[in-house]
Amino acid sequence: MNRNRIALLYVAALWMVGVSVAEAAPVDTKDAIVIERGRYLTTAGGCGDCHTPLKMGERGPEPDMSRMLSGHPEYLQMPAAPALPEGPWMVVSSATNTAWAGPWGTSFVANITPDMETGIGKWSADDFIYTIRSGRHLGRGRQILPPMPVPAIQNLTDEDLTAIYAYLMTVPPIENHVPVPIAPGAAVVAVGN
Ligand code: HEC
Numbered sequence: 001m002n003r004n005r006i007a008l009l010y011v012a013a014l015w016m017v018g019v020s021v022a023e024a025a026p027v028d029t030k031d032a033i034v035i036e037r038g039r040y041l042t043t044a045g046g047c048g049d050c051h052t053p054l055k056m057g058e059r060g061p062e063p064d065m066s067r068m069l070s071g072h073p074e075y076l077q078m079p080a081a082p083a084l085p086e087g088p089w090m091v092v093s094s095a096t097n098t099a100w101a102g103p104w105g106t107s108f109v110a111n112i113t114p115d116m117e118t119g120i121g122k123w124s125a126d127d128f129i130y131t132i133r134s135g136r137h138l139g140r141g142r143q144i145l146p147p148m149p150v151p152a153i154q155n156l157t158d159e160d161l162t163a164i165y166a167y168l169m170t171v172p173p174i175e176n177h178v179p180v181p182i183a184p185g186a187a188v189v190a191v192g193n
Contacts, residue, residue, distance in 0.1 A: 038167025072098035
């Protein structure tokens with residue numbers, strides 16, 4: 001190959017890179033930055049501490065990443081929560097950290113993967129923002145129960161909540177029906193939402 005031809009190929013390669021950068025990068029890069037910010041906030045915000053079930057590993061309980069952010073595992077039927085003795089204890093939680101019983105009854109951690117039927121796949125970014133801001137399902141449904149840290153994360157900006165939403169839409173969708181909550185005092189575990 002002579003020098004001219006190499007130079008020509010080089011120019012052609014640059015031109016192609018230039019075109020693809022000019023056409024694709026602005027949108028993709030912006031999305032990628034928002035998603036990465038959402039990943040950062042979701043991780044540092046500890047969403048997975050509750051939304052990813054724990055399993056028993058060699059060194060003790062560890063997050064079951066095969067069920068990442070999918071909430072209380074549907075296979076785990078919980079017996080009625082144990083009654084606590086008089087005194088300053090208030091809450092019990094399951095070994096998975098996804099079922100919680102306290103004065104509000106028993107709540108089950110939600111599936112926040114983008115699964116269409118059992119997760120938040122059908123939610124818009126606004127649905128997500130309204131839910132977190134109001135502490136009500138989709139901004140108008142029933143109140144979201146403890147220990148979901150609504151009082152803390154409702155302080156995030158729209159921008160940050162949008163980023164968390166954008167990230168959640170990119171995680172693997174996991175089909176997992178989470179039980180509806182049980183009112184205080186009720187003994188039966190209802191399954192399915
Ligand atoms: C301490 C445990 C805990 C942490 C940490 C937590 N959640 Fe939750 N979350 C819950 C529980 C429990 C529910 C279900 C409450 C209910 O059924 O009323 C829930 C429900 C939700 C819902 C569903 C609401 C609905 O209406 O269906 C969303 C969305 C959500 N959490 C997002 C998040 C995000 C984002 C984070 C991290 C910033 C987070 N959660 C951190 C426990 C937690």
